[in-house]
Amino acid sequence: MDKSSRQSTTELAELSELDKQLINLLQRGLPVAERPFLAIAEQLNSSEDEVLERLNHLMTSRVLTRFGPMFDAVCLGGAFTLAALAVPENRFEEVAAQVNSFDEVAHNYRRTHDFNMWFVVGAESEAEVNQVISSIEKTTALPVLNTPKLEEFYVQLYLPA
Amino acid sequence: MSQLSSAQHLHQLEQERSVTENDSTGIFSTAKSNIAVNREKDALSLSQQQELRAILEKGLPHAAQPYLLIAQALNTTEAQVLAQIQLWQEDSLIKRFGLVVKHRKLGFKANAMVVWNIADEQVDDVAAQLSSCSEVSLCYRRPRRLPDWPYNLFCMIHGTDREIVTAQIDAMVKKFSLSYVEKDILFSFKAYKQQGARYTKQGI
Secondary structure: OOHHHOOOOOOOOOOOHHHHHHHHHHOOOOOOOOOHHHHHHHHOOOOHHHHHHHHHHHHHOOOEEEEEEEEOOOOOOOEEEEEEEOOOHHHHHHHHHHHHOOOOEEEEEEEOOOOOEEEEEEEOOHHHHHHHHHHHHHHHOOOOEEEOOOEEOOOOOOOOO | OOOOOHHHHHHHHHHHOOOOOOOOOOOOEOOOOOOOOOHHHHOOOHHHHHHHHHHHHHOOOOOOOHHHHHHHHHOOOHHHHHHHHHHHHHOOOEEEEEEEEOHHHHOOOEEEEEEEEOOHHHHHHHHHHHHOOOOEEEEEEOOOEOOOEOOOEEEEEEEOOHHHHHHHHHHHHHHOOOOOOEEEEEEEEEEEEEOOOOOOOOOO
């Protein structure tokens, strides 16, 4: 990759060939077995120690932040929605602070659209989610576009390193 | 070899944890194991289950036998930890093995949400087509909110820059003959908040 052409505050990670193979392979899964990293090492023609050493390194350099089985939030009884606001430009920072002040708002992105603020609300029940949405409408005096997930299509995410 | 101890590792994860939907780059099928599980005999106690869940949510220890370390913390056996995870997989409580990659550090700097207005009877087919594209990371059906929001299918795409992502979307439109479909592309350019959701506060 041509790094000189990039202008960004985010530093691009320096990855060895093994790092790349490791990231690519781990995105496909990890065996639930007594020696999972040994199984990975065998596939990569590496050693268990080396795989663990590289994983620690990727963690320390913050290329990876978490690794392991992920629970299905809905199965655990949680409720989520993706919601948006069309915020007047001169109120953007103010409204961002208002929305972010809710603990139930998990994250909030500015996007290129009239609906320029997109955030996820997560709570323990659908009723609680709807309550938060109403409170956000009251606090910001803006109508919330509420788009809860109706169906999730299976996607195998794979970001080749 | 510099291997973090389990405790250090968990502490580090605690510090660094930031899992978000847009950011949840670790989505793939869970690797199935061949452990034979006896539902009555192998399930851990309820408090052990809660503790195991809390540990797994922070991430696996990077040790040769990560499940053994977890078992020691729970005062149980490695076999029982593996069996419990197997049970959760069977119950779809765990359906993905996660790897949270900082996609910006891998050069994936453009994050697009592509929204489509697809005829209801075609949503499943089009969603299947779009989901088959390696650059699509999430694909959800969501309700239209007329008159302001006619879109009912949402895809997330992570790409190396906006031009490339736009070209990828153009290629999808062409490949699946979607040029007649109303759509919009929303690029994100600033995250104002990123934190894990609160749904696990109960019971841990």
